Every structure is written in C-alpha cells, then in structure tokens.
Amino acid sequence: MNFSEVFKQSNQLCKVSPDGKYLATCVQYRLVVRDVSTLQILQLYTCLDQISHMDWSSDSLFILCAMYKRGLVQVWSLEQPDWHCKIDEGSIGLVSSRWSPDGRHILNTTEFHLRVTVWSLCTKAVSYIKYPKACQKGIDFSRDGCYMALAERRDCKDYVSVFVCDDWHLLRHFETETQDLAGLEWSPNGCVLAVWDSCLEYKVLLYSLDGRLLSAYSAYEWSLGVKSVTWSPNSQFLAIGSYDEKVRILNHITWKKITQFEHPSSINNTKAVVYKEVEKRTAVGSDDLSLHITIGTALYNTRSKYEICPSPVQIPVVKPDPDRANPKIGVSSLAFSSDSRYLATKNGGFQVQSLNWHRSGDSLMLLGKEQLCLCYMDTDQEDK
Amino acid sequence: MSKTSYCAYLTGFISPEVKDTCSSSVECRSPPLIQFSQSSVPLHRNYILSTFCTEHNVQECLSHINQEVSSLGLPPVWTESSGSSEMNVMAVLNCMYDLIQLHHRGLRTLENMEVEQLKSSSNVDHLHCLSLLKLILNEQLELSKRGNTGLLERERQLHLKVKSLQNCLKNEKDEVQKLQNIIASRASQYNHEMKRKEREFTKLKERLNQLLVDKKEKKQAIDVLNNIGRADGKRSLWKTQKTEAKHEGEMYKTLLSDYDTRQREMLLENAELKKVLQQIKKEMVSILSLRKPIRKDDKHPDAGIQDEEQVFDSSKESVGLFSVHAREKLTNSIRLQWRRLKSHVERLDSQGSLYMGENKTDDAISRETHEEEMDRLKLEIQPCKDFIQTQQQLLQQQLSSPCDEETTSLLSNCYMLQERERFREEWKTLEKQRNLFERERRNCTEAAISINSRHASHSLPCARKKVCCLYLHKP
Numbered sequence: 074m075n076f077s078e079v080f081k082q083s084n085q086l087c088k089v090s091p092d093g094k095y096l097a098t099c100v101q102y103r104l105v106v107r108d109v110s111t112l113q114i115l116q117l118y119t120c121l122d123q124i125s126h127m128d129w130s131s132d133s134l135f136i137l138c139a140m141y142k143r144g145l146v147q148v149w150s151l152e153q154p155d156w157h158c159k160i161d162e163g164s165i166g167l168v169s170s171r172w173s174p175d176g177r178h179i180l181n182t183t184e185f186h187l188r189v190t191v192w193s194l195c196t197k198a199v200s201y202i203k204y205p206k207a208c209q210k211g212i213d214f215s216r217d218g219c220y221m222a223l224a225e226r227r228d229c230k231d232y233v234s235v236f237v238c239d240d241w242h243l244l245r246h247f248e249t250e251t252q253d254l255a256g257l258e259w260s261p262n263g264c265v266l267a268v269w270d271s272c273l274e275y276k277v278l279l280y281s282l283d284g285r286l287l288s289a290y291s292a293y294e295w296s297l298g299v300k301s302v303t304w305s306p307n308s309q310f311l312a313i314g315s316y317d318e319k320v321r322i323l324n325h326i327t328w329k330k331i332t333q334f335e336h337p338s339s340i341n342n343t344k345a346v347v348y349k350e351v352e353k354r355t356a357v358g359s360d361d362l363s364l365h366i367t368i369g370t371a372l373y374n375t376r377s378k379y380e381i382c383p384s385p386v387q388i389p390v391v392k393p394d395p396d397r398a399n400p401k402i403g404v405s406s407l408a409f410s411s412d413s414r415y416l417a418t419k420n421g422g423f424q425v426q427s428l429n430w431h432r433s434g435d436s437l438m439l440l441g442k443e444q445l446c447l448c449y450m451d452t453d454q455e456d457k
Numbered sequence: 458m459s460k461t462s463y464c465a466y467l468t469g470f471i472s473p474e475v476k477d478t479c480s481s482s483v484e485c486r487s488p489p490l491i492q493f494s495q496s497s498v499p500l501h502r503n504y505i506l507s508t509f510c511t512e513h514n515v516q517e518c519l520s521h522i523n524q525e526v527s528s529l530g531l532p533p534v535w536t537e538s539s540g541s542s543e544m545n546v547m548a549v550l551n552c553m554y555d556l557i558q559l560h561h562r563g564l565r566t567l568e569n570m571e572v573e574q575l576k577s578s579s580n581v582d583h584l585h586c587l588s589l590l591k592l593i594l595n596e597q598l599e600l601s602k603r604g605n606t607g608l609l610e611r612e613r614q615l616h617l618k619v620k621s622l623q624n625c626l627k628n629e630k631d632e633v634q635k636l637q638n639i640i641a642s643r644a645s646q647y648n649h650e651m652k653r654k655e656r657e658f659t660k661l662k663e664r665l666n667q668l669l670v671d672k673k674e675k676k677q678a679i680d681v682l683n684n685i686g687r688a689d690g691k692r693s694l695w696k697t698q699k700t701e702a703k704h705e706g707e708m709y710k711t712l713l714s715d716y717d718t719r720q721r722e723m724l725l726e727n728a729e730l731k732k733v734l735q736q737i738k739k740e741m742v743s744i745l746s747l748r749k750p751i752r753k754d755d756k757h758p759d760a761g762i763q764d765e766e767q768v769f770d771s772s773k774e775s776v777g778l779f780s781v782h783a784r785e786k787l788t789n790s791i792r793l794q795w796r797r798l799k800s801h802v803e804r805l806d807s808q809g810s811l812y813m814g815e816n817k818t819d820d821a822i823s824r825e826t827h828e829e830e831m832d833r834l835k836l837e838i839q840p841c842k843d844f845i846q847t848q849q850q851l852l853q854q855q856l857s858s859p860c861d862e863e864t865t866s867l868l869s870n871c872y873m874l875q876e877r878e879r880f881r882e883e884w885k886t887l888e889k890q891r892n893l894f895e896r897e898r899r900n901c902t903e904a905a906i907s908i909n910s911r912h913a914s915h916s917l918p919c920a921r922k923k924v925c926c927l928y929l930h931k932p
Binding site: 155156157158159160164165166177184185190192194195196197199219237239240242244262263264272273282283295296297326396397398399400 | 643
C-alpha cells in the first residue's frame with residue numbers, strides 16, 4: 074500500500090467528493106480542494122473564521138463551510154470560483170449545519186436547538202421548523218433523498234415529522250411511544266423508519282412511511298438499553314447493539330428477533346479464527362486489536378505481524394467505571410457488508426473509531442486512533 | 458406366735474437371768490439352724506401337765522430323753538451305771554439349761570429367718586416393683602426414642618428448609634445487587650443528563666441576559682451572488698393542495714411498490730419451497746416404493762392410499778397449489794411420507810446393527826466403506842455417462858436435423874473444406890503465375906519477331922534459329 078505525502082488539516086475535516094474526483098481539506102480558515110488522482114490543488118477558498126464543519130453537496134458542485142462560533146455558513150462553488158454565498162444566523166447562533174439531499178438547501182440548527190432553519194440557495198427563501206430535538210441522531214434523510222425525518226419534542230413528548238424534501242412540505246407528524254427519543258434512521262428502501270429510545274429504556278419502534286406504527290421491540294427492562302442501530306443494505310434486517318454486549322437482529326417481515334450474537338470475553342467457538350497483532354516496535358506490551366475476522370497489514374515502519382491465537386482466547390476486558398454515565402461497554406458500532414451477508418461489530422472499549430465495508434463486500438476497514446487495519450475475507454470460509 | 462409372747466411364756470418357767478439372755482440373744486445373729494426332729498413337741502403350747510412322762514414309764518422316758526439329748530449333742534442326763542432311779546439333778550438342770558439355750562438359739566434363728574424372710578419378701582416386692590418400674594421405663598424409653606427420631610426427622614427437614622431458604626436468600630441478594638447496580642447506573646445516567654440540561658439552561662439564561670443587554674440585534678440574512686438553478690433543472694412549484702395531494706400520492710406509491718416487491722419475492726420463495734417439497738415428496742415415495750418388494754414382511758396397510766395419493770397429486774400438480782386445502786394436503790402428505798421413511802430407516806439401522814453384531818468376520822466390508830466405494834464409482838461413471846449422452850445427442854442431431862439443400866451441399870464435404878480452400882488458393886496463384894508467364898512469353902515472342910524482322914536484313918542464321926526455336930516452342 075502506498076501513501077502520499079502528509080497534508081495539513083484541522084478539525085479532522087477532510088472529505089472526498091461524492092463523485093470521487095476531488096478531495097477537500099480545511100486548514101484553519103482555508104478550504105483547499107485537490108484533484109484526487111494527482112493531488113494538485115485546484116481551488117483555494119478563504120472563509121471568515123476557523124471552519125468547524127465542512128461538507129460536499131450531493132452533486133459535488135458545492136461545498137459548505139460552517140463556522141459555529143460566528144454563526145456563519147459560507148458556500149463555495151467548484152464550477153464558478155467567484156460565486157459566493159454567506160448565510161448569517163445572527164444572534165440566534167449555530168450548532169450544526171448540513172446539506173439537503175438535493176444539494177440546494179442548507180439546514181442550520183440554531184443554538185439550544187431552538188429551531189431548524191432551511192435556507193434555499195435557489196430562491197433565497199427561508200423556512201423554519203420548530204422544536205427540533207437535541208439527541209444523538211435527530212435528523213435523517215432517506216436514501217433516495219425524497220423524505221426527511223426530524224425528531225421533535227413538545228410538551229415533554231416526542232414527535233416525528235416527515236417532510237418531503239422537494240418543497241419541505243410536512244407530510245406526516247405523529248407522536249412516538251418513546252420516553253426519550255435518542256435517534257431515528259430510515260431503512261435503505263425508504264419505507265420504514267426505525268426509532269429508538271435513550272439507553273435508559275430498551276425500546277425500538279418501527280414506523281411505516283405514512284406514520285403507522287408497524288411494531289415495537291423491547292428485549293429487556295431496566296438495564297441500560299440500545300447503544301447502536303443499523304439497517305442491512307437490502308432492508309431485510311435491523312441490527313440492534315445494546316449495553317448488555319449483545320447484538321439482536323430483527324427481520325423485516327415479522328419484526329421479531331431472528332437471532333442474537335453475543336460477545337463473550339472468552340472465545341471458545343471452533344469456527345472462529347482470532348488474529349492477534351504483535352508489534353515488534355517497542356517492548357511496551359503487545360498492542361492487540363483482537364478481531365473476529367482475518368488478515369491485516371503493516372503500517373509505515375512498524376513491523377507487526379498477525380499470529381493466530383489458539384482457542385480458547387481471552388479478550389482483555391477493561392471494566393468501565395460504573396459510576397460514570399454512558400459507560401464504555403456494549404456494542405457501539407455495527408456495519409453490514411454490502412451483500413448483507415456479514416455483520417461486523419465492535420464491543421467494549423476498544424479504540425476503534427469506525428468500521429467500513431468495501432462496496433464489493435469482501436473487505437473491511439477498521440479505523441482506530443492510531444491504527445488502520447484492512448481485513449480481507451476469504452468468502453469461501455464460513456462467516457461468523 | 459410373736460417374739461414377745463414367746464418370751465413371756467418362757468419367763469413363767471425360767472429365772473430372770475435366762476429371760477435377759479433370751480431377750481438379748483434375739484438380737485444376735487442366728488447360728489446355723491438345727492433341724493428339729495418332727496417328734497418334738499411344740500413348746501409354745503401352753504401345756505401345764507406333760508402327758509409324756511407318767512409314773513409307769515419313767516425309765517423309758519429317761520432313756521428316750523437321754524437319746525434325745527445325746528442326739529442333740531448334749532451330755533446325757535442319766536447314766537445307767539449309777540443304778541439309782543434318782544436323776545442327777547445337776548445334769549438334768551444343765552441339760553435343761555442347754556436345752557433352753559438351744560431353744561433360745563432356735564428361736565433366735567427362727568426370728569432371724571423370719572426377719573430374713575421378711576427382708577427377702579420385701580426385696581422381692583421391691584424387685585417386683587423395680588421390674589414394673591423397668592417396664593414402665595422401657596416403655597417410656599421407647600416412646601422417647603420414637604419422639605427423638607421424630608424430632609430428628611423434623612430437624613432434618615428444617616435443615617433442608619433452612620438450606621433452601623438460604624439459597625433463596627442468596628438469589629434474592631444477587632437480584633437485589635443486580636437491581637442496585639441497575640439503579641446506580643440509571644442514577645448516574647440521570648445525574649449526567651440533569652447536569653447537562655442544567656448547563657444548557659445556564660447557558661440559555663446567560664444568552665438571554667446577553668441578548669437583553671445587547672441593544673443591537675444581528676438579524677439573520679443570506680447573501681448569495683446569484684441564485685443557482687435546481688439540481689434537477691426543473692422549476693420549483695408553489696405549495697398548493699394539488700402538490701400536497703401529489704406528495705401523498707407519491708408516498709403511497711412508494712409504499713405500495715415496496716409491498717409489491719415484497720409480495721413478489723415471497724411468492725417466488727413460496728413457489729421455490731413448494732417445488733422443493735414436491736420433489737422431496739416424490740423422491741421419498743420413490744424410495745419407499747423401491748423398498749416395498751424387498752421388505753416382504755413389511756406391512757403397508759395404507760399402500761393403496763399412497764397410490765391414490767400419487768395419482769391424486771399428480772393431477773393437481775399442474776393446477777398449482779395456491780389454495781389452503783391443497784397446501785395442507787401437501788404438507789400432510791409430506792409428513793406422512795417422512796414418517797414412513799423415518800421408520801423404514803430406523804428399521805434398517807437396527808437390522809444393520811444386528812447384522813454387524815452377529816457377523817464380526819473380517820471378510821464383511823463395513824457399510825461405510827461399501828457406500829464410499831459406491832459413491833466413488835458413481836462419480837467415475839457420471840462423466841462417462843455425460844460424455845456418452847452428449848455424443849448421442851450430437852449424433853441424433855446429425856441424423857435427424859432437417860436441413861435444406863444449400864446446407865447439405867455445404868456440409869457434404871465439410872471435412873476437406875480447409876484443404877480444398879487451400880488448394881483453391883494455390884490453384885489461383887498458380888493460374889496467375891501461368892498467365893504472367895504466358896504474357897511474358899508472348900512479349901518475348903513478339904520481341905523476338907521484331908528482332909527477327911530487324912535482323913532479317915543482317916541475316917544472322919543463329920538468331921533466326923533461335924527465334925525459330927522460340928516460335929516452335931510455343932505451346
């Protein structure tokens with residue numbers, strides 16, 4: 074694997090355009106756009122303040138740069154470098170900013186989540202959405218970009234509003250049976266909305282596009298509940314990772330649990346292969362990313378190799394402080410492969426920031442704080 | 458007669474000293490009893506006159522008394538040698554005294570014996586009482602033993618109960634601990650949320666204060682150089698009821714199409730599964746029918762029904778099993794066939810094991826190796842079969858394919874086609890060469906003729922000859 078030279082960036086703002094041709098990075102208050110293949114700088118834009126957030130529009134023509142402290146959003150065009158757009162939220166402040174799926178509207182969430190302002194770049198029109206909820210994932214757009222689901226909280230009750238992204242027409246508005254809605258996510262086919270409660274109550278609700286409650290699922294009571302939720306790409310499975318270190322899979326026909334996966338601290342399964350990375354860099358212990366799937370690669374000058382651990386394998390477990398909130402136990406990341414055959418999960422306090430599958434579905438990338446690991450799967454093997 | 462009355466009688470005849478000794482001797486221990494002769498007269502009877510001795514029988518009485526006294530061990534009273542009828546008064550008195558002593562002694566021993574007897578009787582009574590007491594105590598012991606075992610049993614049961622209660626207690630404690638942990642984690646979560654909300658609240662208050670104080674209010678604004686077109690190029694529409702209705706319609710369309718695709722998928726899946734079931738059923742039936750002639754002792758009471766089923770179902774196949782009844786029929790028939798197959802396989806297994814148990818010679822090949830051999834041979838045969846089949850097919854095609862004259866003519870000599878083509882090419886080239894040579898020769902002959910005509914004047918015989926030769930060699 075080859076690596077390019079190191080480029081400066083700030084705030085981890087570094088994104089490739091959706092069409093894959095350009096790479097945008099932010100350095101303090103400057104926005105640098107490079108060509109992906111040659112890494113030559115194509116454009117350079119200067120913003121008014123340090124950029125807090127940067128995002129490409131869906132058609133790769135525009136980039137938004139948000140400066141939360143100043144309450145400003147600036148939009149730049151790749152085709153016309155002279156074109157500029159500045160959105161000032163005024164004294165109301167800015168907490169988050171994002172594109173709409175059509176790439177022509179910008180949704181700004183004001184400070185204290187007072188409201189969501191929808192700015193149109195086509196007509197300069199403004200729309201307001203009141204009482205958005207401040208939670209883990211309060212807004213989600215359906216994959217085809219037609220609908221937006223927004224979590225709201227009024228009078229100590231949770232609601233979900235479904236908007237048509239075309240003209241921001243409110244299609245449906247319904248109350249949810251949650252105590253404290255923590256997140257919502259559309260299924261990939263855009264017909265079902267999964268809504269889950271905060272970790273104090275294990276509850277996952279499934280609503281149809283037209284607002285009907287299809288099913289409610291709750292695995293247990295009282296203990297800390299749902300930590301992460303993800304849909305399979307074919308919309309047939311919903312994987313729920315919870316604080317009890319188990320993943321439960323629901324099927325789309327009956328919305329009942331079809332299986333559950335556990336993460337025991339000692340792996341005894343004869344079908345599982347555990348690879349342990351052993352670094353030869355320093356004598357300071359062996360850095361282990363013990364995985365449930367296969368092979369890795371060496372980075373830079375660090376020589377490390379993977380050796381197969383004989384079963385039973387003891388996974389090092391760090392008991393989190395029980396007095397602290399949001400303990401670092403439970404299944405925090407889930408990712409289905411693109412053919413929905415494999416599920417990668419991360420349990421516990423391991424320093425894995427993200428799990429991403431390749432489109433072909435046979436390799437998985439694990440991104441840690443200091444490590445990057447690529448796993449190639451031999452698809453003839455049995456899956457776990 | 459009591460001791461005291463006897464003593465009183467004696468004192469009537471005896472001096473007071475004797476009385477004293479009598480009374481004192483009563484307390485002494487009794488000497489060994491002397492057997493009284495039965496002819497002794499009971500002395501405690503109150504006889505004043507003794508009819509034993511009269512005036513006539515004094516001698517006999519004397520001798521009798523002598524005998525008696527000597528038998529008692531006392532010195533005789535009267536010796537015959539004295540010759541006088543007068544008795545020795547001293548001897549008589551001594552004798553009497555001795556007799557009285559003996560008598561006292563006897564009385565004493567009698568008293569002692571009576572005392573002993575009393576004692577022993579009282580002992581006996583005592584023992585009797587003791588034995589009764591023993592019986593009673595034994596009974597009480599039995600009772601208490603039984604009571605004890607009962608108590609032990611109760612104690613055991615109580616122990617068990619205690620153990621189970623302890624277990625329950627432990628479980629409850631664990632449960633309580635777990636719940637406490639849950640409560641603790643929930644409490645920490647709530648506290649965290651509370652703090653977060655409080656922080657936000659304070660921020661909000663500060664912001665509000667700041668806004669109230671801050672006179673100039675910054676307004677929201679958007680500043681765009683020029684409006685950009687929509688991504689899809691269309692004009693944006695006004696929000697009217699029509700558009701709203703359109704949106705509703707589109708939403709329902711999406712939902713419906715999703716349901717449609719799902720239903721189609723499920724239909725396909727259903728059809729697949731039904732096909733598989735049918736196949737399984739057919740195979741099971743075929744297997745069972747194959748086995749039927751081998752198993753002669755096998756009872757198939759419902760064989761007739763099976764055939765009926767076969768006939769029945771094959772007619773239904775083409776219809777397609779969409780009705781509930783047909784579905785049920787299919788599943789029931791499969792269950793039936795499966796049960797039969799299972800029982801049959803079990804029978805075979807038991808038979809096989811029996812056979813293996815009986816016949817443990819080395820010649821017998823185990824079933825597994827036999828089956829492996831069979832599989833291997835089958836695998837070997839399969840490609841050969843396929844090959845033969847394809848060859849047959851090709852041959853069939855060849856023979857039976859009705860092709861027109863063109864193709865027949867094309868195909869008639871197709872094997873030598875390549876060669877023929879090649880020969881044709883060569884022929885063509887050779888023809889060309891021949892033509893070339895022909896032309897060249899003509900040119901040469903013409904040239905020669907011209908030269909000849911020119912040289913005719915010079916009259917060179919050699920040249921003419923050559924030309925003639927050339928001319929002659931023209932084919």
